[in-house]
Amino acid sequence: MKKGLILIFVIGIIGAFLVNTSTDALALMTAPQKATLETLRSFTSNSSKTDISNEFGEPVKAAIGEVTVSWELVQLDQTTRIKAYFLTGKLNKIQFLSLEPFWGYTLYYSKEGVSNET
Numbered sequence: 001m002k003k004g005l006i007l008i009f010v011i012g013i014i015g016a017f018l019v020n021t022s023t024d025a026l027a028l029m030t031a032p033q034k035a036t037l038e039t040l041r042s043f044t045s046n047s048s049k050t051d052i053s054n055e056f057g058e059p060v061k062a063a064i065g066e067v068t069v070s071w072e073l074v075q076l077d078q079t080t081r082i083k084a085y086f087l088t089g090k091l092n093k094i095q096f097l098s099l100e101p102f103w104g105y106t107l108y109y110s111k112e113g114v115s116n117e118t
Contacts, residue, residue: 025096025103032075037096037105040082045090045109052084 029037039055049069053059061070071082083095096105108116 025098025105028098028101028103030076030078033078033080033096033098036073036075036080036082040094040096040107041114043091043094043107043109044113045092045111047091047109049084049086052082056082 026034036056043051049059049062049066052069052071056071056073058071059069060072062068067086069084069086071084073080073082078098078100081095081097083097085092085094091109093106093108096107097103106118107114108118
């Protein structure tokens with residue numbers, strides 16, 4: 001049991017370092033994914049689940065109280081996921097993720113729009 005937990009922990013650490021982020025993610029994105037990123041940049045902390053659903057359709061998953069809500073997009077036979085976090089009752093961040101190729105892009109929101117991207 002202990003060896004299994006250590007193995008899972010080590011794999012998680014290695015995976016965290018292998019995720020392509022920021023400029024790597026931009027280089028790996030297709031044109032439709034870059035267009036989706038531009039749409040994500042248009043949101044502010046006042047954007048709601050409905051605003052995001054109007055752009056990307058119905059969510060595929062939502063946590064209790066809709067603190068986190070996820071959408072799945074298929075563009076050019078590639079599946080990407082959008083995960084929105086409403087931790088303070090307003091939009092705090094969105095993670096835009098792809099499994100093939102493996103990359104992630106995170107946007108942080110304020111009243112004015114995107115305050116930081118990683």
